[in-house]
Amino acid sequence: MSSSGVDLIDRLLMKLRVRDDISAEEEAALRGVLGEVQTFPADHTFVRPRQHLNVSTLLLEGLMCRFKDLSEGQRQITEIHVPGDFADLHSFTLKYLDHGLMTLTPCKFAFSEHEKLKKLTAEYPHLARMLWFSTNLDAAIHREWEVSLGRRTALERTAHLFCELQVRLGTVGLASEREYALAITQLELAECLGLTSVHVNRVLKELRERKLVEFRSSKVQIFDLPELRRLAEFDPAYLYLDKQPR
Amino acid sequence: MSSSGVDLIDRLLMKLRVRDDISAEEEAALRGVLGEVQTFPADHTFVRPRQHLNVSTLLLEGLMCRFKDLSEGQRQITEIHVPGDFADLHSFTLKYLDHGLMTLTPCKFAFSEHEKLKKLTAEYPHLARMLWFSTNLDAAIHREWEVSLGRRTALERTAHLFCELQVRLGTVGLASEREYALAITQLELAECLGLTSVHVNRVLKELRERKLVEFRSSKVQIFDLPELRRLAEFDPAYLYLDKQPR
DNA sequence: CGCTGCTTTGAAGCCCTTCAAACCAGGTGG
DNA sequence: CCACCTGGTTTGAAGGGCTTCAAAGCAGCG
Numbered sequence: 282m283s284s285s286g287v288d289l290i291d292r293l294l295m296k297l298r299v300r301d302d303i304s305a306e307e308e309a310a311l312r313g314v315l316g317e318v319q320t321f322p323a324d325h326t327f328v329r330p331r332q333h334l335n336v337s338t339l340l341l342e343g344l345m346c347r348f349k350d351l352s353e354g355q356r357q358i359t360e361i362h363v364p365g366d367f368a369d370l371h372s373f374t375l376k377y378l379d380h381g382l383m384t385l386t387p388c389k390f391a392f393s394e395h396e397k398l399k400k401l402t403a404e405y406p407h408l409a410r411m412l413w414f415s416t417n418l419d420a421a422i423h424r425e426w427e428v429s430l431g432r433r434t435a436l437e438r439t440a441h442l443f444c445e446l447q448v449r450l451g452t453v454g455l456a457s458e459r460e461y462a463l464a465i466t467q468l469e470l471a472e473c474l475g476l477t478s479v480h481v482n483r484v485l486k487e488l489r490e491r492k493l494v495e496f497r498s499s500k501v502q503i504f505d506l507p508e509l510r511r512l513a514e515f516d517p518a519y520l521y522l523d524k525q526p527r
Numbered sequence: 528m529s530s531s532g533v534d535l536i537d538r539l540l541m542k543l544r545v546r547d548d549i550s551a552e553e554e555a556a557l558r559g560v561l562g563e564v565q566t567f568p569a570d571h572t573f574v575r576p577r578q579h580l581n582v583s584t585l586l587l588e589g590l591m592c593r594f595k596d597l598s599e600g601q602r603q604i605t606e607i608h609v610p611g612d613f614a615d616l617h618s619f620t621l622k623y624l625d626h627g628l629m630t631l632t633p634c635k636f637a638f639s640e641h642e643k644l645k646k647l648t649a650e651y652p653h654l655a656r657m658l659w660f661s662t663n664l665d666a667a668i669h670r671e672w673e674v675s676l677g678r679r680t681a682l683e684r685t686a687h688l689f690c691e692l693q694v695r696l697g698t699v700g701l702a703s704e705r706e707y708a709l710a711i712t713q714l715e716l717a718e719c720l721g722l723t724s725v726h727v728n729r730v731l732k733e734l735r736e737r738k739l740v741e742f743r744s745s746k747v748q749i750f751d752l753p754e755l756r757r758l759a760e761f762d763p764a765y766l767y768l769d770k771q772p773r
Numbered sequence: 774c775g776c777t778g779c780t781t782t783g784a785a786g787c788c789c790t791t792c793a794a795a796c797c798a799g800g801t802g803g
Numbered sequence: 804c805c806a807c808c809t810g811g812t813t814t815g816a817a818g819g820g821c822t823t824c825a826a827a828g829c830a831g832c833g
Contacts, residue, residue: 331764349674351760357677359670371667374660374773379667379765403652406645413659414620420662421617421625423669424605428595430676431603431721435789466811475677480789482813514597518577519625527620681821712779726821728781744830 289315289391292365292453293339297411299452301527307408314397315339321388323464328382334372336392340364343388344465348472349380358473360422361385361446365453371416373398386464410527421519430475433513438474439484441513443494443501448517458506464499535561535637538611538699539585543657545698547773553654560643561585567634569710574628580618582638586610589634590711594718595626604719606668607631607692611699617662619644632710656773667765676721679759684720685730687759689740689747694763704752710745 290312297303303311318341321327328334330349345362359380362368372378373395402409425445429438446463450456467485468478476484489495493509495502503509536558543549549557564587567573574580576595591608605626608614618624619641648655671691675684692709696702713731714724722730735741739755741748749755 347670349670351674351678355678357674359673371663374656374663375667375767376771376773379767380670399652399656402655406649406655409648409652409655409659410620410645413655413662416659416666417617417620417662420666420669421621423666423673424593424595424626426673427605427669427676428597428603430673432597432601467813468811477790478812479791479814483789486813521621521625525622527622713781714779723822724780725782725823729821732781 289318289341290339292341293367295453296365297415299522299524300414301411301524303408303411307405310401310405311408314393314401315391316393318389318391321384321390323384323386323388325388326381326383328369328372328378330379330381331377333377334369335395337370337373337395337398338368338382339391339393340366340368341389341391344385344463345382345388346385346469346473347380347382356472357475358469359426360419361473363446363449363453364455366419367393367412367415370412371419373412385469407527414521414527418521421521425519426473435474435476435480435484436487437513438476439470439481440488440493440509441515442470442473443496443503444506444510444513444515444517445520446501447503447506448520448522452520452522458503460500460502462499463496463501467496470496535564535587536585538587539613541699542611543661545768545770546660547657547770549654549657553651556647556651557654560639560647561637562639564635564637567630567636569630569632569634571634572627572629574615574618574624576625576627577623579623580615581641583616583619583641583644584614584628585637585639586612586614587635587637590631590709591628591634592631592715592719593626593628602718603721604715605672606665607719609692609695609699610701612665613639613658613661616658617665619658631715653773660767660773664767667767671765672719681720681722681726681730682733683759684722685716685727686734686739686755687761688716688719689742689749690752690756690759690761690763691766692747693749693752694766694768698766698768704749706746706748708745709742709747713742716742 293311294303294308340362342364345368346358347360347362348356348358350356369378369382402412422445429441433441447456447458447461450461455461467481471478471481474481485496492504493512494504539557540549540554586608588610591614592604593606593608594602594604596602615624615628648658668691675687679687693702693704693707696707701707713727717724717727720727731742738750739758740750
């Protein structure tokens, strides 16, 4: 147990147990594949595209993101990771990544060797399916972002992201219906949303003036969640929040 | 063997064997989970959002897509599936889908019961990882589409899609460096690209006039693949075309 | 041979970008 | 302890890429 009373894999377990039961034996087995806790500062790129990996990274504290860069210096963030996410579990089968992985805020994580994951998943097929599920959940998030980027206006898209993070952080106990911490810049937000930081700034102003949500001093304050969700056409179905035998 | 000389799972095996070796025993086991071949007409939605599934669909012939609709009738296609793709393998762990699945052209597929997949993956961990890999490949394609939708211009984005399909169809023997069949409408193309069909039409005109690629009468003809790839900043790394022990 | 769905083109407008500069807050050093 | 520096935020003005609206052209098929 850390001083905060939150154990190494507690948030991962919270995330998984929303979706299915995890036995005590499975929990112990999962714990067995995790290494020492490590700390990294903000804005630290620690996986570069094409870099071969033999470990996967469980995010314990802080925010990370996956991103891809284009030649003209443009960047698209393809997913934000919250505590409890296995940020690069997909590298277990991909062997290297087509994108980069960086910290957005100071982070703590625990690494898990692919060799141990190989044994774990062969021995515990149900855990294998749960981990598989969690990479499929990442893909579902990618799809929803495709919809946002392709079809939603800047205002709707921004609202949608705030809704998504409220749910995902809420699942691991890091958000209420009213607020959550989000220590990223407007530029980083723009890189998630396929916009310029200038326009994100204007959008944030409108969301604030409409009394829906305020993003200020590293915090998201939600004034009217139902209306925010309506604006964004936010339907949490893509986050698979129900318990199913998987 | 069908009359065309292509067996049920040949294209799936082609796809997988680009990325890793599949033993004869594994091949037989894989064959064992597939049901009868079925045929569907074009424009047939056969999985609706939230519909619970107990089978997954291996696409044998034709093109399918995953899509999400918004309330105002807007649609975003989030991935195009080509023969050899397990179009909704992710439903094996998700249990239902957050999106729809439809045929773009007349299709043949073989269903595979989740119960059988469960046994197969528990018994053959390497096959499990290969199937897991293939859902992670779908996620990689989603990410690349996020980059296109978020950061590439309409022209680059369209060029990029043509490049992607050339590689993916080429992998299963359905495209050369010069051309491939693509029997979809400009509206469907627009729904992939986050554009209007009107603008897609103008973009196609420019690509044609630049002597890069022509999309006409259900066929893509590539005049200058290197230049097309340069325009799109197409890097096939995200398609994981190299053989690795997975 | 005419219907239907798809493609093509034109004109006007808007959402978001680009460029530029001012503002602001937090941290550092004199 | 304030002046300065730096990175992030905010605002304005002009421009462009894509959309919207509208209509004509075209091809395949009953």
